[in-house]
Amino acid sequence: MILVGAIGVVVKRNPVHAALSLVLTLFGIAVLFVAQQAEFLAAVQVIVYAGAIVVLVLFVIMLLGVDRAEDLRTDALVGQRGLAVVVGVGLLGVLSAAIVRGTDAVVTRSAEGIAIGTVEAPDTNITQIARSVFADHVVAFELTSVLLVVAVVGTVLLSRRRPSDVRPVSGRPS
Amino acid sequence: MCARFLAGRHDRLFSVIGLVIVPTPMWYLLLSALLFTIGAVGVLVRRNPLVMFMCIELMLNAVNLTFVTLGRRLGSIDGQTIVLFVLVVAAAEVVIGLSIVISIMRRRSGANIDDLAELKG
Numbered sequence: 264m265i266l267v268g269a270i271g272v273v274v275k276r277n278p279v280h281a282a283l284s285l286v287l288t289l290f291g292i293a294v295l296f297v298a299q300q301a302e303f304l305a306a307v308q309v310i311v312y313a314g315a316i317v318v319l320v321l322f323v324i325m326l327l328g329v330d331r332a333e334d335l336r337t338d339a340l341v342g343q344r345g346l347a348v349v350v351g352v353g354l355l356g357v358l359s360a361a362i363v364r365g366t367d368a369v370v371t372r373s374a375e376g377i378a379i380g381t382v383e384a385p386d387t388n389i390t391q392i393a394r395s396v397f398a399d400h401v402v403a404f405e406l407t408s409v410l411l412v413v414a415v416v417g418t419v420l421l422s423r424r425r426p427s428d429v430r431p432v433s434g435r436p437s
Numbered sequence: 438m439c440a441r442f443l444a445g446r447h448d449r450l451f452s453v454i455g456l457v458i459v460p461t462p463m464w465y466l467l468l469s470a471l472l473f474t475i476g477a478v479g480v481l482v483r484r485n486p487l488v489m490f491m492c493i494e495l496m497l498n499a500v501n502l503t504f505v506t507l508g509r510r511l512g513s514i515d516g517q518t519i520v521l522f523v524l525v526v527a528a529a530e531v532v533i534g535l536s537i538v539i540s541i542m543r544r545r546s547g548a549n550i551d552d553l554a555e556l557k558g
Contacts, residue, residue, distance in 0.1 A: 265468065265472065266468075266471060266472070266475070269471075269472050269475045269476070269495055270475060272475075272476075272479060272488070272491050272492060272495055273475055273478060273479035273482065273483065273492065278485055278487050278488055281488050281491055282487075282491060285491045285494065285495070288472070288495065288498065289494075289498065292498050292501070292502055295465065295468075295502060295505075296502075296505055298460075299465070299505050299506060299509050300509065301505050301509070301517050301520075303517070304501075304505065304517055304520055304521070307521070307524060308501075308524070311524055311528060312494070312498070312524075312527075315528065316494065316527070316528060316531050319531060319532070319535060320487060320490065320491065320531070320535070323487060323535045323538065323539060324487055326539070327538075327539065327542050343481070343482070344482060346481075347478050347481035347482045348478065350477070350478070350481060351474050351475075351477060351478035351481075354473070354474050354477055355470060355471065355474040358470035358473065358474070359467060359470055362463065362466045362467060362470060366462075366463055366466075388517075391514040391517075392514060392517055392518060392521065394514075395514045395515060395517075395518040396518055396521060399515075399518075400518055400522075403522060404522075407522055407525045407526070410525065410526065410529050411525065411528075411529055413529075414528075414529035414532050414533055415532075417533055417536070418532050418533060418536040421533075421536040421537060421539075421540050422536045422539050422540055424543075
């Protein structure tokens, strides 16, 4: 199901359909988060990704009116499609080889680690994340707040239409 | 290596506990590698900037899945903390990127990434 959604993002010609396929993939990943005892992240995933980000993307698609189908049959550059497939297969091969080779290390290391999420209270996940975010990584947390403020201010500056340069939408820049 | 991989006790893709088939971390990691590859190919192939953003989201989600899997496997909560930060950065990135796309599209009518080559030196 996840892979169907992911392939749908790439091959759907209409951007709206691609966004809805992305929702399918994001929900599937949220389910996998639940299966791995990361319930808080699953909730955040559904709210932030499937809620906010996809709605934002759909809003921009509707606003710009670019929801016409894209012609996927012609290459923009000569041989771009074939090169992309070659790069994809190579990347997949490298990643799979790394995973297969690295599994031994992971299994050996995890024998010494603490088995989390097996016999714990239901809210332990949130408690652990809160302790990790607000105690161990508090500087990074403050930096993300700075990043969000910068993003909001930058977005407002970028998308604000100054009253001095009101021009027709179809006008060409000089 | 492949024979050892197939015969290894820890390397199976699924483990059976009772009647339930439980995917192992190996399965999660391979799935996220596949998702990352699909996203990367999508960025390379598609020419609509919005669809390219969606493919970047796909790659970020694949990395998130890897973080959660390995964090659980290593018994550490830091993987999930990093995923939280990645979510925040992804949200900021999408907002900035979409506003840039809007401000470009307001001046030009083309929705194609190849039309944006006018800064070419």
